[in-house]
Amino acid sequence: MAVLVPSDPLRVSPYLPPEPITASTILTRLRLETRGEHEAVESVLNLMDTALTAGTYGQRLGQFYGFYGPLEAALQTRCHPEMATLLPRLNKAVLLGHDLKQLGVDVQGLPLCRHLPPINTRAEVLGCLYVMEGATLGGRLITQHVQATFGIMPAGGGSFFEGYGQDTGKMWQAMRQLLLSGAVDMPTENAIVASAIATFASLRAWCELTHTRAGNPQHNQTDTQQYA
Numbered sequence: 001m002a003v004l005v006p007s008d009p010l011r012v013s014p015y016l017p018p019e020p021i022t023a024s025t026i027l028t029r030l031r032l033e034t035r036g037e038h039e040a041v042e043s044v045l046n047l048m049d050t051a052l053t054a055g056t057y058g059q060r061l062g063q064f065y066g067f068y069g070p071l072e073a074a075l076q077t078r079c080h081p082e083m084a085t086l087l088p089r090l091n092k093a094v095l096l097g098h099d100l101k102q103l104g105v106d107v108q109g110l111p112l113c114r115h116l117p118p119i120n121t122r123a124e125v126l127g128c129l130y131v132m133e134g135a136t137l138g139g140r141l142i143t144q145h146v147q148a149t150f151g152i153m154p155a156g157g158g159s160f161f162e163g164y165g166q167d168t169g170k171m172w173q174a175m176r177q178l179l180l181s182g183a184v185d186m187p188t189e190n191a192i193v194a195s196a197i198a199t200f201a202s203l204r205a206w207c208e209l210t211h212t213r214a215g216n217p218q219h220n221q222t223d224t225q226q227y228a
Helices: 026-033 035-045 054-078 081-089 092-102 122-150 165-182 186-215 217-227
Strands: 006-008
Touching: 026 035, 026 165, 026 186, 035 186, 054 092, 054 122, 054 186, 081 122, 081 165, 122 165, 122 186, 165 186
Parallel strands: none
Antiparallel strands: none
8 A cells, every 4th residue: 555755765754746757747857856855855754764743743743734825825816717627636735725724723823925926827827736635645644644643534633644545546647648748848848847846945944943843932923824
């Protein structure tokens, strides 16, 4: 059931889908050129750490909720008519809200990110969705981890990382095709890659800020409000 997600030949990551580095395609570029920001996000979230606690897991879900909620709302208004098939994918905030409720967290009190990556063009939407869908695919490993460590099942607080369940692989294949067909020329390819990097960077910055605030709420409240 697990999907192994190699970030490079010597390590395994749960945050991006596997993609053979062969022909020079948009998928190869995305994997290679987003690696730095991707690994930076990993180090901030640290969801596969053996020392992860149930409390930290809940905090991470709250951070994702604060990022995915406004980002998905923005994407809903940016998807071009020919991209209508992407809209059903934009339900991760609903899953996060369900999980947080199961864990006893009131989402109404969570800060929301307003410093979102640019998603004004079709290429920017595709680059952003590469990151979001890649995280969904890689989340299957995290699902196994939280089940084994805390007994948290998809229906009891783990639905976000469960993603599309048994359809996760099929949904990723469809995303691959959208990326391959959408990269019609080099400027578009460059824009897709730049958007993916910007999405990773925005997520990292948001998680770093909310993590700092959690450690010192009074000192960092103003900063978080400004960012949110």
